[in-house]
Amino acid sequence: MSGRAEQLRLVEALLFAVAEPIGQEALARHLDEAADIAGLLRELAESYAGRGVNLVRLAGGWTFRTAPDLADKLRVERPVARKLSRAAVETLAVIAYHQPVTRAEIEQIRGVALGKGTIDTLMEAGWVRPKGRRAGPGRPLLWVTTPGFLVHFGLDSLNELPGLDELRAAGLLELTPFILPEQAGEKDAEPEVRIEP
Amino acid sequence: MSGRAEQLRLVEALLFAVAEPIGQEALARHLDEAADIAGLLRELAESYAGRGVNLVRLAGGWTFRTAPDLADKLRVERPVARKLSRAAVETLAVIAYHQPVTRAEIEQIRGVALGKGTIDTLMEAGWVRPKGRRAGPGRPLLWVTTPGFLVHFGLDSLNELPGLDELRAAGLLELTPFILPEQAGEKDAEPEVRIEP
Amino acid sequence: MTEATPHPPAPRVPPSRSEQLVLELDGYEGPIDLLLTLAREQKVDLGKISILALADQYLAFIARQRSLSLEIAADYLVMAAWLAYLKSRLLLPQPPQDEEPSGIELAAQLEHRLRLLEAMQIAGGRLMARPRTGQDVFLRGAPEGLAVVPVPVYELALYELLRAYGDGRRRTEAAVLTIEPAEFYSMDDALSRLARFIGRVPNWRELASFLPRELRGELFRRSALAATFAATLELARRGRVELRQDRSFGPIYLRSFAPAAAQGLGAAA
Numbered sequence: 001m002s003g004r005a006e007q008l009r010l011v012e013a014l015l016f017a018v019a020e021p022i023g024q025e026a027l028a029r030h031l032d033e034a035a036d037i038a039g040l041l042r043e044l045a046e047s048y049a050g051r052g053v054n055l056v057r058l059a060g061g062w063t064f065r066t067a068p069d070l071a072d073k074l075r076v077e078r079p080v081a082r083k084l085s086r087a088a089v090e091t092l093a094v095i096a097y098h099q100p101v102t103r104a105e106i107e108q109i110r111g112v113a114l115g116k117g118t119i120d121t122l123m124e125a126g127w128v129r130p131k132g133r134r135a136g137p138g139r140p141l142l143w144v145t146t147p148g149f150l151v152h153f154g155l156d157s158l159n160e161l162p163g164l165d166e167l168r169a170a171g172l173l174e175l176t177p178f179i180l181p182e183q184a185g186e187k188d189a190e191p192e193v194r195i196e197p
Numbered sequence: 198m199s200g201r202a203e204q205l206r207l208v209e210a211l212l213f214a215v216a217e218p219i220g221q222e223a224l225a226r227h228l229d230e231a232a233d234i235a236g237l238l239r240e241l242a243e244s245y246a247g248r249g250v251n252l253v254r255l256a257g258g259w260t261f262r263t264a265p266d267l268a269d270k271l272r273v274e275r276p277v278a279r280k281l282s283r284a285a286v287e288t289l290a291v292i293a294y295h296q297p298v299t300r301a302e303i304e305q306i307r308g309v310a311l312g313k314g315t316i317d318t319l320m321e322a323g324w325v326r327p328k329g330r331r332a333g334p335g336r337p338l339l340w341v342t343t344p345g346f347l348v349h350f351g352l353d354s355l356n357e358l359p360g361l362d363e364l365r366a367a368g369l370l371e372l373t374p375f376i377l378p379e380q381a382g383e384k385d386a387e388p389e390v391r392i393e394p
Numbered sequence: 395m396t397e398a399t400p401h402p403p404a405p406r407v408p409p410s411r412s413e414q415l416v417l418e419l420d421g422y423e424g425p426i427d428l429l430l431t432l433a434r435e436q437k438v439d440l441g442k443i444s445i446l447a448l449a450d451q452y453l454a455f456i457a458r459q460r461s462l463s464l465e466i467a468a469d470y471l472v473m474a475a476w477l478a479y480l481k482s483r484l485l486l487p488q489p490p491q492d493e494e495p496s497g498i499e500l501a502a503q504l505e506h507r508l509r510l511l512e513a514m515q516i517a518g519g520r521l522m523a524r525p526r527t528g529q530d531v532f533l534r535g536a537p538e539g540l541a542v543v544p545v546p547v548y549e550l551a552l553y554e555l556l557r558a559y560g561d562g563r564r565r566t567e568a569a570v571l572t573i574e575p576a577e578f579y580s581m582d583d584a585l586s587r588l589a590r591f592i593g594r595v596p597n598w599r600e601l602a603s604f605l606p607r608e609l610r611g612e613l614f615r616r617s618a619l620a621a622t623f624a625a626t627l628e629l630a631r632r633g634r635v636e637l638r639q640d641r642s643f644g645p646i647y648l649r650s651f652a653p654a655a656a657q658g659l660g661a662a663a
Contacts, residue, residue, distance in 0.1 A: 010270055012249030013263040017271060017532035030270055052209030066210040066538055073207055073227055074214055080544040086558065089550060093559030111566045125548040153552045162556065164563075172560035216537040260533060268530035281522070284423060287511075290518035306510055309424025309469070349527045359520040360513075369513045 004040075007031055011040050021061030087114075088121050095128050096149070096161060100142035102134055119143070127152065201237075204228055208237050218258025218348065256347035257354060265351075281318070288315050292325050293346070293358055294370060297339035299331055302372055316340070324349065425473035428452065430508050430515075440509050445501040446484055449477040480504070579606065579618035584625035592634055598647040601626060 014030055015022060024037050031037065041062055045055040048064070056065045066074060084092075091114060094106050107113050122128040127149040133139040145158070155161065162170065211227055212219060221234050228234065238259055242252040250261050263271055281289075288311065291303045304311055319325045323345040330336040342355070352358065364370050422428040432451045433443050456474045459466050483497030495503075525531045588604060604626075605618050626648055629635045638647045 009249035009264065010267055013267045013271060013532075014249075016250045016261065017263050017535045019535040052206035052211075053213045063536065064213060066214050067206065070207055070210045071541075074210060074538075075541045075543050076226075077543050077545045079547045082546045082548050084548055084550055089554060089558040090562045092550075093555050093562065096555070097559060109566070110562055121548075124546060127548075152550070153555065155552075167556060167560050167563075170556075172556050211540075213534060214538045214540055216534045255527075262527065263532045265525035265531050268525060271530075271532060286518035286522055287423065287514055290514045290521060293521065294514065294517055306507075306514060307423060308426025308507065308511060348533075350521055350524050351527060351531065352524075358517070359524070360517060364513055364517070367509070367513070369510050 003032075007035050007040055008044060011037075012044060015044075015055065015062060015064055021058045021063040023061040026061070084121065084125070085115075085118070087112075088118050091118050092122050092127060092145075092149075095122070095143050096145050096158070099144040099158075100131060100134075102140040102142060104140060106143070200229075204232050204237055205241060208234070208241055212241075212252065212259060212261050216260075218255040218260040220258045224259070253351070254353040255351065256344040262351075282315070284309075284312060284315050285318050289319055289324060289342075289346075292319070292340050293342050293355070294361070294364060295372060296341040296355075297328060297331075298372075299337040299339060301337060303340070305372075322349075425452075425470050426507055426511050428455070428470070429473070429504075430511055433508055440505060440512060443505075445504060446481065449481045452477055453481075579614060579621045581621045581624050581628075584618070584621040585628065588622070588625055588629060588635075592629070593650050595635075595648065595650045598638060598649045601646040601648050604648070 010030060011027060014027060024041070027037050027041075028035070041055070048055045052067055052070060053064050054067055055062060058065070090110060091106055094109050095101055098105065098109060101109075103114060103119070119128065127146055128143055129146050130141045131144045132142050134142055149155075150157065207227060208224060211224060221238070224234055224238075225232070238252070245252045245261070249264055249267060251264050252259060252261055255262070284307075287307055288303055291306050292298055295302065295306070300311060300316070316325065324343055325340055325346065326343050327338045328341045329339050331339055346352075347354065355361075361370075422431065429448060429452055432455065433440060433448055435451075436443050436447065453474055456466060456470060480497060480500050483494075483500060485497075488496055527533060583606075587606065591604060601622065602619075604622055605615075608614070623646070626635060626637060626646075630637050633651055636649055636651055639645070
């Protein structure tokens with residue numbers, strides 16, 4: 001292999017292995033005095049142009065950097081477990097049982113105004129989505145559950161959600177005397193405004 | 198630019214962005230399902246062969262590293278690693294070739310008690326670790342090598358240990374109990390029978 | 395490549411031939427290692443060495459050390475004793491009904507141990523001779539890393555969903571029962587309130603002064619005014635109070651009917 005090719009290999013290896021951008025003087029210490037370092041760097045930079053990794057000048061030295069246009073793909077997604085607020089769970093339930101339903105109707109059914117982020121959170125979870133608008137004044141958005149909602153809760157269809165009578169029979173509509181639900185569950189949500197009739 | 202060229206760029210950037218070897222499955226998460234990852238890696242490895250940086254398989258994954266023949270010219274960049282004692286080298290070899298192996302078996306093969314610091318040194322280097330216990334009296338700890346061992350010694354897997362096949366053929370990887378003079382090396386070792394609750 | 399062996403160090407002696415020997419012994423990784431070194435001096439393949447000659451060499455080596463009054467680690471002496479035993483088994487004919495392994499079996503075992511140790515010594519050397527990462531070859535020195543994008547995952551069981559729906563329904567139903575009746579002041583409320591004042595109001599007083607003091611909003615105030623007015627009409631009809639209004643939309647005044655009649659009515663009630 002020619003001397004110049006060997007020099008190119010060495011410069012490539014040095015630039016790859018060092019932790020910081022490396023200047024021409026520092027490179028010179030590893031090469032023959034006669035080496036044309038500027039020329040070697042130019043040649044190397046050209047051979048990496050348009051590739052996944054580029055040779056760039058940074059902080060007065062030279063270093064390899066991944067190509068900027070690939071930044072979006074050089075990411076790893078990491079699942080982070082989150083808990084839904086009480087208000088979000090209840091809103092999801094109302095949408096599931098009353099869909100398609102407007103925001104105002106959800107508020108009417110729950111008796112409290114919806115916090116700002118509640119529906120956003122449910123959309124982020126992939127469980128609800130807007131679908132069409134109700135005819136009438138203001139043409140409000142209608143909310144429905146998604147197929148992801150059915151998958152998450154292991155339901156084949158919305159018909160599998162227990163009806164009111166079944167809920168009552170299962171004890172899910174019974175009064176539990178010592179808990180005031182509106183205070184117990186919702187303190188982590190933003191304050192909700194009671195609606196006056 | 199064609200899809201394959203883009204995929205090559207992305208694989209190159211991914212491998213540059215991470216210092217540890219990356220497995221094919223991990224690479225696949227960043228690419229289209231249809232991508233021929235093995236083919237892409239082969240093509241990339243070929244294009245880097247003979248250069249200052251090579252694409253190699255290490256510890257079951259893929260990684261770029263500097264070409265081995267440049268070692269002399271690169272070494273000045275790093276402090277010289279502490280030299281391992283002869284006992285440590287032999288102990289590492291016994292663990293690597295006979296794993297999983299107990300402390301008593303290491304002593305049996307070497308015919309001498311293990312010094313206190315020997316396994317410590319190997320653990321500190323990140324090359325060996327305890328993994329499980331051998332069923333039987335005293336339930337002694339078993340020692341194995343780590344992925345860091347493979348990376349440090351440039352091995353893709355334990356099957357690449359030098360001379361493994363010849364040793365196996367010569368029957369030197371089976372540990373048969375010795376009748377005498379076993380006690381020679383072992384009497385100043387710490388008692389091997391540890392009573393576990 | 396030396397390390398402190400776990401054996402007691404040999405005593406220091408003045409520079410001489412004996413020190414050379416001490417250092418030599420100190421340099422071995424135990425008796426097997428010493429045996430292996432001696433075997434290598436026979437310069438033949440381990441399979442062809444003479445175990446008998448090897449035992450002699452070892453015993454001579456140890457004897458030489460002892461003749462120099464050097465302390466020899468116990469494990470080297472144990473090995474010497476065992477080799478002397480092996481020698482006798484190899485040289486003397488085996489007695490009949492001897493359960494112990496023959497000299498040839500023992501020699502084969504020793505040979506196996508020597509080969510095993512030699513194999514590991516060679517393997518260790520070959521490992522160390524490989525290009526070593528971080529020393530001879532280098533991984534990426536400045537890895538940029540991969541950006542981590544957190545993806546929220548929400549956990550919710552069907553039971554929690556149904557429970558929340560049930561709780562919500564219950565809350566809105568309960569509100570109708572408990573809050574709404576309290577929003578109005580009924581005529582019965584007004585009658586029972588006025589009953590406390592009848593007989594104790596000899597002079598004219600404004601109707602408004604009999605309204606409840608609680609401030610519960612406009613709706614409640616107006617229902618209280620209406621209920622109290624209706625109640626005073628009822629009381630006037632029964633002859634319990636007198637009412638007076640001086641002009642249209644003017645204030646309404648109220649007093650107990652008459653002290654004597656009121657007492658009589660009070661006693662009757």
